Amino acid sequence: MTRPIRSRTREAILTAAAARFTAVGFKGASLQDIAADVGCSKATLLYHFATKDALLFEMLAPALSAVEEMDRQLAGLDGREAQEAAIEAFVDLAVRFRGHLTMLNAELPSLLNQPGFNHLLPISERLADALAGRSDEVKARVAAQVVLAGVSGACAQLPDLPDDALRAALLPVTRAALN
C-alpha cells in the first residue's frame, strides 16, 4: 500500500532542506526557498516543523547520534588502537553522512547553545585526540585537524563517488596523513 502523497511531504521537506543547507548554509537558505523546492507553502513547512532550527536539528540528528556512538566506542582506547579505531569510525561516518558533517561543523558555534548539542565540542576534541593517537606533538595534532576537515570536506565535494570507492580511497589517505 503506497503512502498517500500528502504524508510524504514531511520527508520531502527534510530532503530539500538538507540540500539547501548543505549548498548555501543554514543562514543562506530561506524557508520560502525550501518550500518552493518541495512545491508546498512555507506555512505547510511550518506545520510539519515548528521552526527553522527544528528542521536543522532533525536533519542533523542521525549524524549526531552516530557521532555520540563513535565517541563512546573510542572512550576506553589508547595510542595506536585509539587511532586506528578513530580512523575507521570517522571515515565510515563521513562517507555515510556526506555533507552533514560539514554542516555540523559549520553550524557548531550556534549549535553549542542548543540542548542536545552542547557536548559536541568536547566530542570533537576527543576525536581529534584519538586521531592523534593520544599524542601531544604539534605535528600529530595538526594532522588530526587536517583529517577532521579534510575527510568531511572531501566527502561533501565528491557526492557522485560511490560509498565503497570513496571509503576505499579515504582509509589509506587518512592513515598516511596521520603517520
Added chain:
Amino acid sequence: MTRPIRSRTREAILTAAAARFTAVGFKGASLQDIAADVGCSKATLLYHFATKDALLFEMLAPALSAVEEMDRQLAGLDGREAQEAAIEAFVDLAVRFRGHLTMLNAELPSLLNQPGFNHLLPISERLADALAGRSDEVKARVAAQVVLAGVSGACAQLPDLPDDALRAALLPVTRAALN
C-alpha cells in the same frame, strides 16, 4: 607621525568583518554587528565600503591574487614536479591567509557570479589536478580533495599556532596524504 584615529576606521572595519565572516559566515554576519564590533555606525561602515559584498571582496582580494599567482606558477609543471610545487605553494597560502581560504571556498557558489571571481572554479580544479600529480586515479583525486579541505580547515582551526610551526607540521602531513 601616527595616523589619526579617524583614518584607521576603514582598516578596523575590514578586520572586524573578516573575523565575523570567518566565525559565522557571510550571511550570518550583519553589517550592524560588524559596526558595533568596531564602535561606529552602520552608515559609517557603508561610507567606507559601498556594500556588504564590497567588504567581502576586499577581504578576499589578497588571497585571490595569491591563488591566481600560484595558478600561474603551476601551469607549466607536470607529475611529481607539479605535485611538490602545489604542496609548497598551497600550504604557504593556507598558512598565510588562515581562515580566508575557507571563506573563499564557503562562498564560492555565490562568488562565481561576480566579475573577478568567476575563474575560481577552474583554478580550484587545476590545483586539485596538480596536487594529484596529474593522476586520474580515484585515490589520488580523493587525496587531493582531502588536502584542499584539510589544510585550509586546519589553518582556520589553529589560529594560535605560529606560522612556521604550522607550516613545518603541514608539509609532511600533506606529502604523506598525497603519496
Added chain:
DNA sequence: TCAATGTCTAACCGATCGGTCAGTTCCGTG
C-alpha cells in the same frame, strides 16, 4: 580664519525573513 573636503551619524526606506492564524481542503473511519 575660512572654505573645501573627509568622516561620521540618526533617521529613514523597502525588502526579506521566520513565524502566526483563521479558514479550507483532504483523508480515514464508522
Added chain:
DNA sequence: CACGGAACTGACCGATCGGTTAGACATTGA
C-alpha cells in the same frame, strides 16, 4: 454520508536586513 482530525494555505505580523540621505562634525591647507 457525516464527522473529526490531519494537512494545507493566503494573508498577515513584527523584526531584521542592506542600503540611503541630509545634515553634523572633524580635518586640512591656504
